[in-house]
Amino acid sequence: MKADISLEKSAIYALLGRIFISELDRQGLHALKDRAISSVLEKLETGFQEYMDSSEWDSERVEELAAEYCQLFIVPGRSALSLRAGQWMGGEDGHAIERLEVIIRGLEFDGSAGVPGYKKVPDDHLGILLYFLSSVYASSEVNIRRLGPSIAGVVLHPWIFRFGEGLLVRTRSPLYAASGKLLLELQYLEREEMEKTGPIGM
């Protein structure tokens, strides 16, 4: 089996980035029916495939999902789970996020990716962080790619497990439940890799 799965990680981070950076439109929802994707998500969340395939993603259903997204992530109500790292991280971790924001602001955004909403979210948004990690793993520089687990360790691990767990408890949508689990699985993988190689750069 391949040793370096950076390219695959990059793609999965990008998928998760897309799922969290804004609501999914009809096109995006249809795309998630792709068997290579949905069979894996089915492994994580039984009923995912049925949920995606059961009926047409008409505008009413799309809107219902958008309302779920809003209730979970946007409106600061009691069941809200902020997508912003700053909500979860204080102290040193908070400084790390601020320093990463500075790095991110210095990078080029690629509008041709066609991701709706990416320009409008704050720099500490989970979607941005996930796309950032996706870019790390897509780098042609092996010395940048190998920083991936450590970066995830700094910007995600202090809070993502709490976020993920909260998401699993609160969402009524198999899509966000599956996505939450995929996100957690990916982070377990990152943690294992960090334990093997040791944190880079420290």
Next chain:
Amino acid sequence: MSQLPSIPWERLERRQRSLPMKRAGFVIDLRRCIGCHACSISCKTENDVPLGGFRNRVRYLERPDSDRISYLPLLCMHCQDAPCLEACPTSAITRMADGRVVINQEQCCGMKACIAACPYGAIYLDAKAGKADKCDMCTHRTSLGLDPACVASCPTGTLRFGDLGDANHPVTRYAQEHGAKPFKEDAGTRPSVYYIRHEPWMNEAAATGVQITPEDDEIVYEQTGEEL
């Protein structure tokens, strides 16, 4: 039209000091304090102090002799005989050339011996980092000739900062003119913070410590005396 005034923030004048201060310190004029919390909150934003931790606090004390409240800003006293410095097992607490006492977080092991040793409760534990922290007189500001954030933010001239080791420094002269005294002088630590119009009963009233802790919650007014 008269001459336009210069714009103060456009030229960060490094106050030219040929030598560092002999003994940096604060003078707090309680006659002017209005308890507004500008000092404590500006410290929090300037130094990113976590919720639950306080580098300085403003105590509201019910006066024993009237119906009114007195205000008492409290911060690290930067003692000349600092018990925290002595108590620290890893020598994470040191004294700088100008006398201020600072904690080097990288050397802190989180034992909290300093917290126990301080008679002023000036040190808090940053729970997430597991390290002790306290006022450092805003070194990142004073190194540029700026006052510490609390002093710069005080709207009534209650907080003043200067070289208490220089008899001619205006802040030192101000302290002397008005008979400034340290808080809880009998703790014997020789603080570098002096109070004008500090009254002895305040020592007891604020005896519960200067930090807000969850146990201390919402006790905005410190009461002098019997349980009510």
Next chain:
Amino acid sequence: MKQKDHLLTRRDFLKMGGALSVGVAGLGLAAPLFGNFNDQKLRIDLEKFIASRKKDFIDYTRAKAVPTICFGCTTHCGIVGWVQDGKVRRLEGNPLDPNSLGNTCSKVHGAISFTYYPERLLYPLKRVGKRGDGKWKRITWEEAIEEIGDRLKACRESGHPERFIFHYGRDKTKGFTKRFTNAFGTPNRLNRRSICSSNRRVPLMSYYGRDFEWETQDLENTKYILNFGSNPLEAYQGGMYMMHRIQRARVDNGAKMVSFEVRPSATVNCSDEYFPVMPGSDAAIGFAMANVIIDEGLVDKAFWERWANVSLSEIKAHIKDWTAEHAEKVSGVPAADIRRIAIEFAQAAPHCTTMTARGSAKHYHGTQGDRGLRMLDVLVGNVGREGGLCLSSGRMWGGGKYGQDGLPAVSQPKPRPPKPKPFTPGTPAYADLPEGVKAKVARLDSKWRNRYYGELATPSEYPLSWNWYGMKVGQLVHPYIREGRAKVDVYMSYTYGAAYGYPEAKVCREVLLDEKLVPFHVAIDIDYSEQAALADIILPEATSLERWDAHSTNCYGLIPYTGIRQPLVEPMGEARPIQIILRDLARHIGGGMEKYFDFDKVEDFYKEWYKNISAQFPGGWEEFKRRGIWQDPSRAKDYQLYERPVPKEDVVGATIDPETRVIYREKKGKKRAVGIVMEDPVTGEMKAVRGFPTPSRKIQVFDPVFPLAAQSAGLPDGDPNGAALPTLFTTPGFDALEDDDLILTTFKWNVHTQGRSSQWKYHAEVIHTNQIFINPKTAERMGLRNGDEVEITVKRPKGLTYRGGIDEVVGSVRNTVRLLKGVHERVVCFAHAGGHWEHGAVARAENHESGPAAKNGRESLLDADVSADIWWSKARGGTGNGARMNDVLPINPSPLVGGQNWFDNICKIRKVT
């Protein structure tokens, strides 16, 4: 879900990742979002980033400082923001601001909280489900503008533009929103002036012709301050400007301050003497002092006879029964002290001044009461004098206003929209009025009838709420809509917190939730407030760190000035400034509105607005932006504006009334008073001087507008609210209190502001609850100890007010008590700020992810101790965020003026066992 439970294998990742990496249509995953990921420099940056654990202090040599104006309360001090790496890191005072002189309080730091806090509302939202369900979806700005614009357009074209209501809580655009409502054609730009200061502004406007944004005590130079329930050292309009001057006056210049109050406020705590008073008794004390001053021969006779429009003997005859003994009975302050202080005050004249505003005025009788208090300054002649109660020319708008001779005019760019037309018979708006309202309008004196704009903007029963300018009666807006006195098509809330903070706030909520009464509700706010939660569409506004605004207010240094609020950073997320929002709506509505919003960059609009100020700087607009403030410090201070000569060009061609000696000029067919001919006190020459901007050009201690208003509003004959001379009376019911009646009053802490600061984390940390403060003796009688829970029940007030005299309970609420010595024995008081149910986790005092526990028995990875930043949350054993108090405070507008009587609440409390 513990790590060892993981469900995916490496193969799974390969399979999924492989499929995704060739790109999937519809998910936009073809290429990574970020470029430049191959640089060595980036690698170094990333390694450093991973390694570094250091706190990132602001670097003042690298950060950029930009002056702007604070928005932490209503005072609006000049500040400077330090921006580093695109983020505002610190705010401090602008020393070039001649008002605040570089000082700020704690609230300035709230701006960093409300701009950066993670739960900030950043996207337009549209409701899904029923209004008030709390379910939303995001929409684009285009969709929002289209939907709102279509509704507004329909309303405008229906012939009833008045059915568009723009209701603001905090609008410091200094006229920008009015541009929109005028261009639209609606008079219903509603506010919350009556919630705040109406009762205390009317006495100023009655006496002096204008409220001058309000009076400007010369505190730097005063020697005696008589404080009736004001609290400038803690929470007050112009607070900061007064705060640092009062402290210098006291500590450095030996000034004495005496306070009449109900609790140990910061101002009380810094006073030389404090007298706890029965709420509403300030007026009695004031009239008593007036008697003393007259009886002791301490009146400045020359000033009174020259400027007051009633003789000393006449006023003495009118007030003679309101003695110090009477005041002692009513207030509890010993008569001997009242006498002594009155004499001390008068002897310090002219370097003495009163401070009134809150404690004295927010009562049923508060307007007449404050008229009595205002008399004290006139009696001792400190008006306009050094150390006294000055009337500064205040805000620099428009040019040509009283006292503003020679100042550069600061006017909005042209073209400017015309004002809406009054609801006169024959207009569709008039025809739409219910018959009952038409009858009330018919009863109005013609000076009001001819400029009537409907019950919301110009309530017919409260003519003094709009006689001078539109203060309106905000707390009656929702009841009036419910009664059908006004119809609504579109209701737009702007930074408005009525649903939380109004008296009987549940009435506001009920009306807003009723889609028949309010078919469409749009909220523009920086935050998900209680008000926004009841909207159909929410528009996120840029915060004060992210936008432009004009600024000017009365200067306590007594020389007018102006400042500019400018953005320090780009608006976050999709937030937009109000100027862009209204411009885009105007363009969508069209029909001529668009020509008043002809700008692309907001900065261009303000550059044009301020062009006469820019001209004062060699470096023009850029230099004004660099400084943030303009003032000509060589201009004479605004002392004795009334003795300033009328410029020759105003006298030429003017007519002078032979009896009153008032000088009139004709302008656009209207006769305007510009001054008065008075004898020079030294030379005896007759000179044309400005006098005061009143009809008589004198101080109107006697004002016929009161009986005229009482008649127009249908008050019973002889009702003291309509007295032409300042008159003392009591809040109905206060003279027949039961033994266990207490008065429930409110106050504001220095770390909070106007119901919108509970989400500022550092401020909420200091104060998060709103416990009831009670005197220990009162508590002992009731068997109460610190922390005991009580139930507070408030009954409907008596008198000519909303549901006045109906025997009903307004509401009951539970809260805890805190014993405090300095509180008056008959008073229980609580702070406004607390009891929120929106605005996010900090305002609700909850930790962010505290919520339903993990299901399926899985062990939780949630680490409560590490994550629970809100240490004061109830779940963590703290006191939580307080009780919802405003719901039980009755809607209670004062007759004729409409100011909310916040301090008239008679209540009973009982221990909850």
